[in-house]
Amino acid sequence: MPTRIPRTTLLPDVFRLLEEEFGDRHPIRVEHYLDDGAYVVRAELPGMDPEHDIHVTVERGELNLRAERKFTRHDHEHTEFAYGGFARSVRLPESADVTHVKAAYDAGVLEVRIPVREKGKPHEIPVKAGS
Template sequence: MSLLPAHRQHVPMLSDFNDLWNSMLRPASPGFGTFLLRLEDAVEEGRYVVRAEIPGVEDPAKDIEVSIQNGQLAIRAERSERHVEKGRSEFSYGSFVRAVTLPAGAQDEGVEATYGKGILTVTVPLAEPQPAAKSVEVKSAE
C-alpha cells in the first residue's frame, strides 16, 4: 500500500481566487454577471501576443469583441447559458471581460484576433523602440 497521494495537481492561487470571486458574485445580482478572463501574454517575434481562455463560444464573430483604446487592449465575450432540466452545471455563463495595458511601441494598426479550440489569440505589432532620451550638446554662451 502506497502512502503517496493518488493524484496531485498544482493550481495557481490567483486561479483559485478568481473562481472563488466569480462564485461569490454570481448569486448576488444579475448586474454582477461579469467574470474575469484568464490570460497569458508574451512578446514573440516583434509582436505582443495575448491568449485568453474562453471555452464554449459558439459564434466568435458575434460573441467576442476586441478593442484597443488609450494604450489598453480590451476583450469582452458573452457565453449564453443552455437550459438543462436535469443535472447541474458549474460552467460560467454571461459576460466576460478583461483589459490589459499594451507595452511601449504597440501599434493600433495590424492587430489580428483568432479564436480556436476555446482560446482567443490577439497579436499586436510592436514598433522598434525609440531611444529613451536624446542628448543635447551644451554650448558656451561667451
C-alpha cells in the same frame, strides 16, 4: 442570546471570496508576451462563437476582451459552467501598433497579435507633397 458564527467558519469564506475576486480565478484567463516583433495576448474562451460572443477592442492603450456565454435552460439543472458576460483588459506596450491588430480563435483560445516597433525607434510617418 444571539447565535454566534464561529470565526473559523467566516475566515475561509472571506479568503475564498478574496481569491475569486482578486486572485487567479478570473473568468477569462490570459497570458501575454513578446514574440517575433509582436505583442501576443492569448485568452482561454472555450465554447464560444467567435463571431457573436467575443469582442476585441483597443482604447487608450488597452486591449479589451469581452465575451458572453449565454445560459441555455435544460431539463437537468446542474451546471459548473460559468455563464454571463466576462471582461478583461491588458495594458499594451507603448510601442504597440494598434492599427494592425489581428485576432484569431482556435480550439477555445483567442489569440490577439499586435505589432510592436523596436524600442527607441520612433514610428515614421510618411509626408506627401502638398497639392
